Amino acid sequence: MKKIKLIAVGLYLGVLFQACAILEPVDTKKYGSINDYKFAYIKPTESINSGVGVGFGNGGAGGFFMGGANVNKSLNPSSIISGVLIKKGLIIVDSIKDQDKTLIVNYGQGEKRNVIGGLGGYTLGVTIQMIKASTNEPVYICSAEGQGETEVDDIREAISRCLSELD
DSSP states (O other): OHHHHHHHHHHHHHHHHHHTOOOOOOEEEESSOGGGOSEEEEOOOOOEEEEEEEEESOOSTTOOOOEEEEEEEEEOHHHHHHHHHHHTTOEEESSOSOGGGEEEEEEEEEEEEESGGGTTOEEEEEEEEEEETTTOOEEEEEEEEEOOSSHHHHHHHHHHHHHTTOO
C-alpha cells in the first residue's frame, strides 16, 4: 500500500511540475505577407508516433501485473501545417507550377529543452520557414516550442504557436 501511495505522489508531482513549464516566446520574422500567394508546396514530413503509459503491480518473477493505461498518438507535421494554411486561403499543391504565386514550406524539429532541470519534463521546438518559390527568399520564419503529455502533443502545440502569428 505504501508503494502505491508513493507512486501516486510521484505521478502527481510529475504532472504538477510539467504543467508549470514556461515556454519560450515565439520567434517570428516576417519579410512579406502570405496573402500575396495563392499556392503552398509543403515538403513532405514523416509521421511522428509517441505514447505515454502507466503501469502498476510488481511484475516480478511471477510476472504479476495489476493494470495500467497506455495512450498512443500519431501526427504528421505537414498535415497540421496544411490545415492552418488552407484556413488562411492557400491552396496546397503537390508540385510547383506557378513559381510567382507559390510558397515553399519547410519544417524542422529542434532539440529538447529540459524544464526545471528535467523535473518539469521537457519542451520540443520546431522551426517553420516559408520561402518564395521563384527566388528562394524568405517570406515568414518562425520558431516555437510546445509541451504536452507526449512528443506528439509537444509538436502539435509548437506548430500551432509558431503559425499563430501568420497573417
